[in-house]
Structures are given as C-alpha cells and as structure tokens.
Amino acid sequence: MNHFFVTVGLIVHYVAYNGTCLAAIIIGINEDGSVDLALFTSMKNVNGDKNFGMQFHQNIAYDEEKKPGTFHNINICAESWE
Numbered sequence: 203m204n205h206f207f208v209t210v211g212l213i214v215h216y217v218a219y220n221g222t223c224l225a226a227i228i229i230g231i232n233e234d235g236s237v238d239l240a241l242f243t244s245m246k247n248v249n250g251d252k253n254f255g256m257q258f259h260q261n262i263a264y265d266e267e268k269k270p271g272t273f274h275n276i277n278i279c280a281e282s283w284e
C-alpha cells in the first residue's frame with residue numbers, strides 16, 4: 203500500500219456495487235483502520251431515483267484493488283487533462 207494520510211474531512215473514493223468510484227468524505231476513523239463515510243451518488247450510479255443523493259456508510263475498509271464497498275485515495279484514479 204502506498205503511504206496515505208487519512209483524517210476526518212478528507213475526500214476519498216468509495217466503490218459502488220457496480221465498481222464506480224463515488225465521491226465521499228471521511229467523517230470518522232475507527233480503531234481497526236476502517237472509516238465512516240458520507241458519500242454522494244449521481245443518477246447513473248444508483249438503482250432508481252430514491253437512492254440518489256447522500257448516503258452514510260460505516261466501517262469501510264481501505265482497498266487499492268477497488269473492490270465494491272471499500273474506499274481508496276482519489277489520486278489512484280486521477281486523470282491528466284490536457
């Protein structure tokens with residue numbers, strides 16, 4: 203794992219059930235190294251209109267393999283625009 207500082211308020215990616223990265227903010231850090239997240243969905247990433255908006259997820263593990271239900275550093279996914 204690359205060295206990665208986490209703190210409350212940091213923006214990270216949460217991986218949705220379909221593998222899509224969603225914007226999330228760390229709102230808590232747990233003793234086991236997992237985090238609690240407030241995350242934001244867009245219409246194309248959810249099943250139906252009712253899930254659109256903000257969600258809260260607890261005890262989310264870090265995973266650079268981007269398995270659904272985990273979080274990672276957004277720099278892994280950042281693209282260079284020219």
Ligand SMILES: [Zn+2]
Binds near residue numbers: 275
């Ligand atoms: Zn990502």
